[in-house]
Amino acid sequence: MRIVLVGPPGAGKGTQAAYLAKNLVIPHISTGDLFRANISQGTDLGKQAKAFMDAGELVPDEVTIGMARDRMNQPDAAGGFLLDGFPRNVSQAEALDEALKEDGVTLDAVLDLEVPEEEVVKRIAGRRICRNDSSHVFHVSYSAPKQQGVCDVCGGELYQRDDDSEETVRKRLEVYHTQTEPIIDYYKAQDLVVTIPALGKVEEVTERAMAALQGGE
Numbered sequence: 674m675r676i677v678l679v680g681p682p683g684a685g686k687g688t689q690a691a692y693l694a695k696n697l698v699i700p701h702i703s704t705g706d707l708f709r710a711n712i713s714q715g716t717d718l719g720k721q722a723k724a725f726m727d728a729g730e731l732v733p734d735e736v737t738i739g740m741a742r743d744r745m746n747q748p749d750a751a752g753g754f755l756l757d758g759f760p761r762n763v764s765q766a767e768a769l770d771e772a773l774k775e776d777g778v779t780l781d782a783v784l785d786l787e788v789p790e791e792e793v794v795k796r797i798a799g800r801r802i803c804r805n806d807s808s809h810v811f812h813v814s815y816s817a818p819k820q821q822g823v824c825d826v827c828g829g830e831l832y833q834r835d836d837d838s839e840e841t842v843r844k845r846l847e848v849y850h851t852q853t854e855p856i857i858d859y860y861k862a863q864d865l866v867v868t869i870p871a872l873g874k875v876e877e878v879t880e881r882a883m884a885a886l887q888g889g890e
């Protein structure tokens with residue numbers, strides 16, 4: 674299956690993407706994770722991306738689209754993938770459509786995670802992520818690790834993302850509304866969008882998402 678996941682920052686895209694990718698046996702491709710890996714490795718691409726990310730803005734399409742395409746061209750993505758955080762504006766969606774067309778394939782679904790705005794800021798401000806694996810996500814009050822600062826799953830160090838400060842979150846939300854939300858209409862025109870409420874327990878949201886995807890909508 675070829676799936677795009679959309680939703681505001683803090684909707685739980687990374688967490689859901691990890692579960693869904695495992696259930697569907699397809700790679701989870703997160704452009705945010707790819708940028709963060711480049712930043713920690715000190716690559717040129719990472720250096721180009723960092724200032725935009727820290728400001729809560731989108732990294733320019735010239736950088737982003739090439740990086741996403743390279744990842745989608747890896748052998749493990751030949752049979753399908755789950756895109757998390759890409760596309761994030763209409764021109765990226767158009768570039769993705771073109772790339773898929775060249776490969777003679779199409780998207781199966783666009784899964785839209787819906788979450789109230791007040792919830793988003795609360796979720797992000799307390800979010801802590803494992804340095805070893807970004808799908809190991811905790812929250813200081815909603816889902817606290819057994820030992821503060823340590824990942825329950827693998828013992829890795831938990832940290833707060835640089836762009837998870839309240840000010841940057843507000844900017845990221847504004848960017849989401851103005852630049853990313855329009856892709857939902859873009860994909861509605863292709864009859865690909867499935868919207869599910871992203872509130873509740875992680876497993877419940879995953880079940881809802883699997884049911885929606887398997888419903889063939």
Ligand code: AMP
Pocket residue numbers: 682704705706708725726727729730731732733737757758759760761765836845
């Ligand atoms: P995420 O981990 O998906 O929340 O992404 C974190 C940050 O990486 C975003 O706020 C952007 O600065 C950047 N980013 C991730 N994906 C994209 C994309 N598709 N286009 C532009 N910037 C992106």
